[in-house]
Amino acid sequence: MTLDKLKMGRTAVVTGVRNQSTERRRLYDLGITPGTPIENVMPSPLGDPIAYRVRSAVIALRREQAQLIDVEE
Amino acid sequence: MSAHAETLNQCGSCASSCHHTAQLTKLGLKIRNWDYTVALAGNPNTGKSTIFNQLTGLHQHVGNWAGKTVTRAEGAFTLNGKKYKLVDLPGTYSLLSTSVDEEIARDFVLFGQPDVTVIVADATRLERNLNLVLQVLEITDRAVVALNLIDEAERNNLTVDERALARDLGVPVVPMAARRGAGVKELLNAIEMVASGQFSARPHRIKYADERLETAVETLAEQLRVEFDNLPNARWVALRLLEGDENIINAIETRTLGKVKEAGAFPSLVESEAR
Amino acid sequence: MTNNSTAILDAAARFRREMGDNLHDKLTEAIYADAGQIAARAVSSGEQSNGVNFGQFFDRLVTSRWFGFPLMILLLTVVFWLTIAGANIPSAMLGELLQGTVYNLLHDFASSLNAPWWLSGFLIDGVYLATAWVVSVMLPPMAIFFPLFTLLEDLGYLPRVAFNLDRLFKRAGAHGKQALTMMMGYGCNAAGVVSTRIIDSPRERLIAIITNNFAICNGRWGTLILIGAIFIGSTAPPALASLIAATSVVAIAILGVIFTLLVSAFLSKTWLKGEASSxxxxxxxxxxxxxxQTLYKSIVDRTLIVLKRAVLMAAPAGAVIWLMSNVNIGEASVAAHLVSFLNPFGLLLGLNGVILVAYIVAIPANEIVVPTILMLTLNMAKSGLAQTGVMSGIDDDLQIRQVLTEMGGWTLLTGVNLMLFSLLHNPCSTTIWTIWQETKSLKWTTVATLLPVVLGIAVCFLTASVARLTGLI
Incomplete structure (x- = not known):
């Protein structure tokens, strides 16, 4: 499944990042690489973006970004 | 008291470093004819600006968020008779993406050839911060790691073995709690050691177990050295070229490779639209 | 491009094809793998304390669906309420000292030297008085507001605000970082414009530059807080006055956010078409x-810097105002000519001629709007009443209100529209210059300068018309 489907409070492991662009680079540089655990910490009041914990930092991603990230629970 | 607090106290009370701070003069913005240039790099929210202010006596106000410093802030101090120019780079997670702040930080570390690059790392989130540390160490070996927020780490029951870290990274690691001023003397000591060449680093370098890559890097690096004399780290530039880094490709096309953008000389919108 | 550099790029492209496109991924993964190993060797963790969970609890609260926005508004209201309630007494004391005691001493001193009337008038009633106004009107609220705001900033609350608002910015076709540049604008629009450099896309950066003026800057908080206190707060029972005044300032700030979003959406659907980048x-x-440290930083870095700028601008502005009021062309002074020329247009907008002249005089610095208005109003009245010394007696909000309503003919509508116009007018000259520096485009500098004024005129005209039609005034 993709990261945007991950429920609040749950942790999954990144299996891959789709898309071949600078967007993918940015996600990689944030430490979102295959094998990294990622947790849905909380959504914003309007549901998008969502804050995720990855490598001990909390980072907000918009839905389109989360949809690029494949995860496995 | 935990191990870190003890280390801090021991170092803080030792005669040599006290001697050093006795010689520290914060010069604020008065920079002229400096002996050494020191760059200050680090992730956002690691207390980089606190350290900048501690060393220069300036009080640059910086909020608690990413990307607030877009330009380089500069300050100065003297230490044991030598003048140091301190350049505060934008806080970034990486030097490899394409955003403007990362470009400014990267260009300065690479082409500005600072005598020392201080990398501020957050002890509570070491793994993430090491990403940038390792990237900087790929570019330069004249580096010091300021392991800041060690007090926060203790509060979260995290213990960081700075000796193991220094051994692994091959550069000096200084534990700090900059907000309380702890570790500043030791940082100055380390900066002086690296600047004067008393400390010779053997920095950690990433190994890419791939022969084809090695050949490609060496071939390109050689060509780059011929074309751009004084290029500080041709291997690193070659690697970026192999990655298809657009900024570097652009710099080669326009023959501006190696030129550091002046603070304030930001590409105007008209120019960037034309690009 | 030389042949050699072409050769290098060609070679690089060839190697890239050979090795595949995912080299960046491999390198990044290699770095993170090393970082992970090194960190694992260096860090050992004991039992986790509760501190982390407290932060998370707090975060879930301030970004929660039900409480996120109300808490944001509540927090802002409390900050302004503390500012307005706390600034009252020191403002009055400073006013009494500077416009009363010191002012009289200076005049006594001048007459003991037999100084000519125009010299003492120019220096004391012009330069000194404008400066004294700025200090007594602006210093107390700033000395309370800035530390509070800096405290929120240092705590880490502002990124949460950006997080909460991001969806709205995305809908408006704006870059998420625009919320951060807006936060910078709340300090100073020139700084806000420079901070848009963090936005990579030229389209989104231009939108952020043009809309930054809707973030109320240091120079305007003072005007809003004062006018909110004397016109809006005074309509409520005394116990609630400060709270109501604070609410009115918050309402203007929220209106600023709404305008930011609307104008961003408009621009990204018209001249600056495009999707929001992530x-x-x-x-x-x-x-x-x-x-x-927060106290020190906010007083040294913000309060004093803003005050210094205000004083530097106030002194020459005071001189200009005095000259305008005392140099006559024909029957009336230059100021009177200007004011009466602009008055019909001002009244149409629910403002008046004095306010419009003040906004022209205050182009270099928004800080001096209120002092300029007061001096001009008094000078206009004085020329009718032909008496001196009236203006020195104003030292608290009640008296300012009296001067404005009785001598200036202000109503509640004038107060409300001044607050709206304070939000929606041209950026100060420093900001305009910065926009030019950042864009190097005459077109976009003009748009960024004029768009807010046009909006301000339209909005003020609308409120004035509604107020007149519904018979509210």
Whole structure:
């Protein structure tokens, strides 16, 4: 499944990042690489973006970004 | 008291470093004819600006968020008779993406050839911060790691073995709690050691177990050295070229490779639209 | 491009094809793998304390669906309420000292030297008085507001605000980092414009530059707080006055956000077409703020800098105002000519000629709007009443209100529209210059300068018309 489907409070492991662009680079540089655990910490009041914990930092991603990230629970 | 607090106290009370701070003069913005240039790099929210202010006596106000410093802030101090120019780079997670702040930080570390690059790392989130540390160490070996927020780490029951870290990274690691001023003397000591060449680093370098890559890097690096004399780290530039880094490709096309953008000389919108 | 550099790029492209496109991924993964190993060797963790969970609890609260926005508004209201309630007494005391005691002493001193009337008038009633106004009107609220705001900033609350608002910015076709540049604009629009450099896309950066003026800057908070206190707050029972005044300031700030979003959406559907590009925003851990350092920083870096700028601008502005009021062309003074020329248009907008002249005089610095209005109003009245010394007696909000309503003919509508116009007018000259520096485009500098004024005129005309039609005034 993709990261945007991950429920609040749950942790999954990144299996891959789709898309071949600078967007993918940015996600990689944030430490979102295959094998990294990622947790849905909380959504914003309007549901998008969502804050995720990855490598001990909390980072907000918009839905389109989360949809690029494949995860496995 | 935990191990870190003890280390801090021991170092803080030792005669040599006290001697050093006795010689520290914060010069604020008065920079002229400096002996050494020191760059200050680090992730956002690691207390980089606190350290900048501690060393220069300036009080640059910086909020608690990413990307607030877009330009380089500069300050100065003297230490044991030598003048140091301190350049505060934008806080970034990486030097490899394409955003403007990362470009400014990267260009300065690479082409500005600072005598020392201080990398501020957050002890509570070491793994993430090491990403940038390792990237900087790929570019330069004249580096010091300021392991800041060690007090926060203790509060979260995290213990960081700075000796193991220094051994692994091959550069000096200084534990700090900059907000309380702890570790500043030791940082100055380390900066002086690296600047004067008393400390010779053997920095950690990433190994890419791939022969084809090695050949490609060496071939390109050689060509780059011929074309751009004084290029500080041709291997690193070659690697970026192999990655298809657009900024570097652009710099080669326009023959501006190696030129550091002046603070304030930001590409105007008209120019960037034309690009 | 030379042949050699072409050769290098060609070689690089060839190697890239050979090795595949995912080299960046491999390198990044290699670095993170090393980082992971090194960190694992260096860090050992004991039992986790509760501190982390407290931060998370707090975060879930301030970004929650039900409480996120109300808490944001509540927090802002409390900040302004503390500012307005707290600034009253010191403002009055400073006013009494500077416009009363010191002012009289200076005049006594001048007459003991037999100084000619125009010299003492120019220096004391012009330069000195404008400066004294700025200090007594602006210093107390700023000395309370800035430390409070800096405290929120240091705590790490502002990225949460950006997080909460991001969806709206995305809908408006704006970059997520625009919320951060807006936060910078709340300090100073020129700084806000420079901070848009963090936005990579030229389209989104231009939108952020043009809309930055809707973030109320240091120079305008003072005007809003004062007018909110004397016109809006005074309509409520005394116990609630400060709270109502604070609410009115918050309402203007929220209106600013609404205009930011609307104008961004408009621009990204017309001249600056495009989709919002994505970004990632870190929510840093809450750090206990250092109260003393915050106080020091906010007073040295913000309050004093803003005050210095205001005083530097106020002195020459005071001189200009005095000259305008005392140099006659024909029967009336230059100021009177200007004011009466602009008055019909001003009244149409629910403002008046004095306010419009004040906004022209205050182009270099928004800080001096209220002092300019007061001096001009008094000078206009004086020329009718032909008496001196009236203006020195104003030292608290009640008297300012009296001067404006009785001598200036202000109504509640004038107060409300001045607040609206304070939000929606041209940026100060420093900001305009900065926009030019950042864009190097005459077209976009003009748009960024005129768009807010046009909006301000339209909005003020609308409120004035509605007020007149419904018979509210």
């Amino acid at each position: 970004f990632s925003l870190e929510l840093p851990p809450y750090r206990p703020p250092q109260i003393w």
